[in-house]
Every structure is written in C-alpha cells, then in structure tokens.
Amino acid sequence: MMDMVKAPPPAAATDTSEPVLRIVKGSKIYGGVHAIEDVDFDLYPGEVHALVGENGAGKSTLCKAIAGAIALTSGDYILDGKPARFEQPRDALAAGVCMVYQETSLVPTMTAAQNIELGNEKLLTRFRKLNIQAQQLLQSLNFHVDPATPVAMLGAAKKQMVEIARAIYHRARIIIFDEPTASLTPEEIVHFFHLVRDLRARGVSVIYISHALEESLQIADHITVLRDGRLVASAPASELTRASLIQHMVGRDVAQTLYGKARPARHVRREKVLTVENVTMGMTVKNMSFSVYAGEVVGIAGLIGSGRTEIAKIIFGALKRNLINGGTIRLRGKPVRYRVPKQAIDAGIAYITEDRKLNGFFETMVVDDNIYITNLATDKGWRFLLSKLRRSEIANYWVQRLRINALQRKARIIELSGGNQQKVVVAKSLAQDPSIIIFDEPTRGVDVGTIPHIHAEIRRLADEGKAVVVISSYLPEILSVCDRILVARLGRIAAEFDAATATEDKILYAAIH
C-alpha cells in the first residue's frame, strides 16, 4: 500500500466501462450488529449514483467507509482496479475521494479561499495570491462566491459551493454528498443540480444520499437501495419510480418479520395524561400538537430531522422550547415547563435515549450500579448512604423482568452486547417508576434476539396503565407495537393513523416530503 503514491490518473481518461470504485461484500459491525452486510457497490466515472433507504439502512455507514472515516470490518475496497485501504479521511482525500458532510466541515471564521486550501497549506501563504487562485477556481466552476468572505457570512448554498470547490481543488474524482439539499431552498436546489451535472460532465463521480426520492430520481443515473444494512436493489434511475423505490425501501415480507401482524388497536381510552399544544423550538419543532393517554402506546414515525426526538427531549426537560410562543405542555391538564430532566423525572416522565453511549449509561460502572443510581436520583429513592441490599433488590428485579444477561452483572456495562446495554438503559429509566415513558429508537443497535424482549416490555408497560410513546425509524416496529401512530414531518405532526389501518406505504408517504 505504500506504493500507492499519488498518481491521480487524468479524469475520465480511463476506460468508462471500468468502475472507478468497487466495494465487494463490504460489511461493518458495530458492537455485534451489522450496520452494513455484504454490500456490493460499483461506481463508474462520471456517474451520479444515488443511495436511498430508510434511516439506519446503512447509507451513511457505507459512505463513511468509502470516505475513509471508518474501516470496513470485512470486504474489499477497490479503487481504480487496485485494492485500497484508508486509515483516515485524509488518505482517502489524497486518493481523490471526498465526502461533503451534512453539517458542513468548513471552518466558519476562515475565508472561502482559506477553507478551499485547508489541509493543503504551504508553509507560507500569500493571501492575495491565494485569493486569486481561489477566484479562478470558483469562476471556472461558475460559483459566485467572494473568496475573501469569511464562511460564517455565507448562506447554506454558498457554503456548499465552497465545499465543492475544495473537493475539486483537492482533485477529487469521487465526491460523496450526504443530504446535500436538506438545508437548501427550492431555488438553491435547482442550482445545486446544475452543479452536480457540471461535475458529472467533468468526469467526476458523485455519490448522493437523500431522503427525497424525487430528487434522486431526477438527478441520479443509477440508484441503489439499502434496507437493514443490505443491498436490496440497484438499477439505472430510468427503470425506477417513486413507487418502486418505496416498495424496495419497505419491502419486508411481513410474514418473515419477528413482529407478526399488527395487533388490533384498543380503543379503550382512559385518562389523557400528556398534551402537547403548539410546541415550537427554533426551526426544528414548529407548532407540534398531540396527546397521549394512559394505557396506550403511541408511535411517532418520521425522518431524522422531523423533530420527533426534539419534542421528546423538550417534554423531558433536556431541551428548552421557545420562551415566547413556545406552546404548552400539559401533564394531566396542568401546564408544565421543565428546565432540567430531574424535574420531569420527579413528575413521572422517563425518556429512554436513542444514543445510549452519548447520554444513556455510565461506562465505568457495572450493571447494578447503573440501575441503582437513577433510582437514587429520584426524590423517592434518595438516601444519603448507599444500601447494598436495596441495590441488589432493584437490580435483581429489573435483571429478571427484562431478562438481562445475569452472568455479566459484574462486568462494566461497556463490555455488554448492544442488546443488554439497551435493556440496562431501559431498566435505568424504569427504576425511577415513571408513569409516562418515551422510548426513542428502542431497538437501535440491538441484536435480533433481544428485540422481542424490549417490545414485550413496551406492551407490558401500557397494560400496566402507563402512557408509552415509541419513536422509531423502523416502521415494522411502529406498526407492531403501537396502538396509534403519529407521523412527524418538518417539525409538525403531519398525519395520524390507527394501528389497524396503517401500512408502511401510508406512513412513508406521509413522512417523506
């Protein structure tokens, strides 16, 4: 690999029938779970290749592996017909593979020209010369950006232009866009499409991740559909339609899933426990309204960025809604506003996080301590001195009830499997004896065998008369476990379905904009 000296072949000079990049049987495993599994991916010079799939289908993982941000667990990475392996994004960039991230990776305080040169600076830089060079590059791309402007002062579309110019400056032959249009206005999107076509004409290959299916159909030459980390379809865009794409994205054989058929919804509505009225937070949650009743499971479906996680965190007091015109949250009819999660917890609200490593558990502590400590943090469970007896009582109860692997109780939680970790995180919240429980992606990164245990617990909590909210990207989960399904889109509740009549197609149509 040391012989992989920089010899970037002139763009588009290679035989166009040979793929510039191939991934053969690529797999990536996180904590025992396949993020992608045996994915084959070919990219040809001058091709716009769209990747579509639901949240968590593995699109981002695949792209990060291509861009060198993560290493494949197994499988071959072939660039220009030769196997390649990148230790870090920098190496990939040197070989001409560049990823433009959703959150732009530009340095806001530096000028456009400085950003373009970033990572390639010479020892001494003459700014005027730098600006002239950048100006030439931007002009050749038809970008109307002043190279001397700090990036922070540019709009989203211009930032993207700078990103693209940077990629071209680094002689990128493969550019990966992760949700490039998410922050653009319709006019900017049109302009962006021109850019992509322009790149294609220069022989640059483009990988394009997007939730918006129409966009993919419009701009891409070839579309690959991923589902649950596997490749389910790959065909020229001309042979695909919106309907067939959704078919592929959803396309699970219901009989084969673990979840069985949707259960008949129970219409016994009891007390209205939680009401959310016109809650607004910045640009992510806008006038969101819904209610939750005791004894039911409400599902919230929606794409990432639809505001579903944010509303949960607002209810929980982890995020703050707007002070003025922020709407009202009522708990059993009484308006509440929690500044910190502790207040929400003491009022009986639990939020079970979507990212257990980030804010779910304490990695240095063993299972028992992880469960006991949340109970200590409640007003009822508080005591000054730790009690070994109470600790084992509480931990024993939840280990049994959630079937946590008891052999590992002396192990630090970080050493457990994803499924057991998730069960501990669930136990942590339930040990606080909540009456409203919000699950955010309850089975993300959880092994298949554990999923039914968690779903059983969700049903059981509702049967005990608790109000349960399940936020999930995984539609079969929503359909099998919920009584009522809300669909969030762009910070609002866009649709509501009864579990008996909802289908994956209907939900997806409502969720995708």
Place this chain on the structure above:
Amino acid sequence: MTANATDARSRTSFVGAQLQGLTQEHVVLFITVLLLLAFGVLLKGFATVDNFLTLLRSISILGILALGMALIVISRGIDLSEVAIMAGAWAVGLIQMQQGMPVFWAALLALSIALAIGAVNGFMVAFVEAPALFVTLAAGFVIYGLAFWFAPAWVVYAPKDAPWLMFLGAARVLGVPLPIFVFAAMALIMHLFLSRTSIGRFIYAQGDNPESARYAGIALRPLIILEHVIVAFCAWIAGLVWIGTTGSIQMAVTQGTMIFDVILVVVLGGVSLVGGRGGVFSVIVGCALIGTLLNAFTIMDVNSEVQNIIKGVVLLAAIILDNWLHPRDEETARQGD
C-alpha cells in the same frame, strides 16, 4: 500493508487488554516500592524511622489538598484556586488574630471565607457555565489580590499564644507527627464519602458522563457547587496544618507551582482527567511516589530546577499512561460524524 495495519492495531489493543487488568494505581505503587528499595539501599539515612516520618509529614499537606482535588477531577472538573484559597483565607484569619480577634472566631472566619469562595467558584461553573479551568484560574488571581490587600505581607505569622491553632500541625502522638493522622483521617472520610454515599456515586457518574448524569435526573448544578465547597474545605484544613507546621502562611505559595504539585499527585495515582476514575487510594499512591522522590532529592541535595524537571517528566509519563489505559475508541477518535 493491509495486513500490517490490522496487525498493528490488534497488537496495541492486545497490549491495552493486558494492561487493563493492571490499574494505574498498581503501576505507580510498584514503581514506588522499587524506588523505596533502591533509595533504601543506595542512600545513606533514607531507610530510617525518622526519615519516614519526615517523608510522611512532608506530603500530608500536599495529600490533604490532593484529596479535594481528586474529588473534583473525578467529577471531570478542576480547581486551580485551591492553594490560593488556603493561603488567602488563612492570611485574613491570621491578620484578624494579630489585631485581637479570638483565635476560634478568626479560624471560623477563615473557614467561612474559604467556603464562600468555593461556593462562588461552583456557582460560576454550574450556573454561568464558564469552564472550571478558567473560573478557578481567575479566582486564584482575585483571591491573591484581595488577600494581599487585607494582609499586605508576604508572610503572615500566627500569634504566639495560640496553642490550639498550632496543635494539628505541630503536635505529636506516640512520636508520630499529627499531620500524618490528619491526612489519614481526611483520606478515610473522603474514601467513605466517595464510595459509600449517594453523592459520591453521583460525583463518579458526573465524571463518567455528564450528559448521562443529567438524563438520569442527577441535579448537576447543586452537585458542582458542593464539589467546589468541599475543595475549599480541604484547603482550609490543609492551611490549618500548614500554620501548625510553619507558624505562618506564605502568600508566595499562591504564585508558585504548588497547585501543579497537587494536580501531579492526583493524576499520577490514576485519577484520570477523563473523569469518573480513580479514588482516594490513587491519591495515597501518588503522594507516596512524589513524597519518596522529593525526600530522596532532599537527601541527595538535588536543586529545585532539576526537581521541577523530574516532576514535569513524571507528570507527562502519568498522562501518557492514562491515555494508554483509557484509549478513545475508533468512533470518537475519528473525524466525520
């Protein structure tokens, strides 16, 4: 190259796994024992009861300060004003004694000044959400300035007729200097506090993952204030012992490297700057190593510049060891999420 890269990675993780069983405390303890043996054989006058008592006594003030620092480092914070609190609060207290305030009330005044500074530090960190590093650095300067204003002298002497003030620092019990007992008692109390109480657990939880702690319903803000107040209390106790030992308070310590010695002792013993790791035993082990080194330097008559170089190298080595034992994983180590 592909194979090599994987090999190299698995090798480092293998070494890491081997060392996981060994904690930093063990490594440092092992080194200390080696040094003790080496110095005992090589240095004349090292392996005597008297010298050991001197060694222990010399580290007890550092150790008391380090106990407070350990607590706050475990919570992923830091307090750079600890030495300044000790000197500043007591300088004001001693000046009041010289001007006729009863010793008891002046000591209480010093205590309330110390605790108030701790509370202000904690408030700034918890509610203003300023980084503890800068809050406490700034607090150190302010305390130094204010104390100098009230007590304009580099050295403030304790009154001669105050035996009880000198008791903790100067007295001996069964021939053993009392500061050693004070350190031992403080260590025991701190150990029980950290390991047997809910608040102790919360402090570890906060250091392990502050976001998880917040989501678990731990009230972080009062906790942060409490942590800084406890640090200030340790500083007060250390000051009391200091006065008994030297009969005075030197304001110069606030400008010196003492605060870094305190951090050195804490980090050396395995209280990771990552937070949530280590404990009182780490402090004791760190104190033992540094105490041994300093004592041997004194006997060998090593000058303070060389001492500082060696302390710096030891600190670096401890931090490298810490990084090695608690590596960041693949996902966090790589860019682009």
